[in-house]
Amino acid sequence: xxxxxxxxxxxxxxxxxxxxxxxxxxxxxxxxxxxxxxxxxxxxxxxxxxxxxxxxxxxxxxxxxxxxxxxxxxxxxxxxxxxxxxxxxxxxxxxxxxxxxxxxxxxxxxxxxxxx
Amino acid sequence: xxxxxxxxxxxxxxxxxxxxxxxxxxxxxxxxxxxxxxxxxxxxxxxxxxxxxxxxxxxxxxxxxxxxxxxxxxxxxxxxxxxxxxxxxxxxxxxxxxxxxxxxxxxxxxxxxxxxx
Numbered sequence: 001x002x003x004x005x006x007x008x009x010x011x012x013x014x015x016x017x018x019x020x021x022x023x024x025x026x027x028x029x030x031x032x033x034x035x036x037x038x039x040x041x042x043x044x045x046x047x048x049x050x051x052x053x054x055x056x057x058x059x060x061x062x063x064x065x066x067x068x069x070x071x072x073x074x075x076x077x078x079x080x081x082x083x084x085x086x087x088x089x090x091x092x093x094x095x096x097x098x099x100x101x102x103x104x105x106x107x108x109x110x111x112x113x114x115x116x
Numbered sequence: 117x118x119x120x121x122x123x124x125x126x127x128x129x130x131x132x133x134x135x136x137x138x139x140x141x142x143x144x145x146x147x148x149x150x151x152x153x154x155x156x157x158x159x160x161x162x163x164x165x166x167x168x169x170x171x172x173x174x175x176x177x178x179x180x181x182x183x184x185x186x187x188x189x190x191x192x193x194x195x196x197x198x199x200x201x202x203x204x205x206x207x208x209x210x211x212x213x214x215x216x217x218x219x220x221x222x223x224x225x226x227x228x229x230x231x232x233x
Contacts, residue, residue, distance in 0.1 A: 042223070043160075043206065045220065091160070102165065106162065107160040107162075112157075
């Protein structure tokens, strides 16, 4: 079974540019999560979707960040315009939401983003 | 408020010795608890979970965790550490969402385990 697939694995771009991160969840999973990991702040939940609908976006740092899930097999996280402080590793995770919510999340290997 | 605490930034242990990585939690209601491991340049990998039942939970790679309700702890353990166990370990608890009980997790800050030959 293929795991969560993220692309690109590495992204280096200049401040002010638009950045789009992509995620393909595990087939059949109906919950999708975007996280950001930095040394200073650790692992932060940015947004999560259930059945393609955003449920909680309280972790999105500001309006420059947006996320979409147009269908069950694809999600994007966009930063526009990007800033150096957005440099981090961004993870996507998916899980199967069941009635008792006891299923683990499965993580992709992340996108390492560097904003110069 | 729901939270997870991992009191140690780093744990050092000699290969072959038992290891413990500590985790305490604070939740409303029954806790669903998880341990994940992160190797360099990789995403988090699920190790084990406690939902209900036996307090000692067994997981991947020989790891186990003990749920202690009175102490609100869920410590990760392994009887004999390997150098290859060196990684970053995260404890997590399911957060209750009043809007529908969705499976959002709250993660601890992580503990770096270093196993020395």
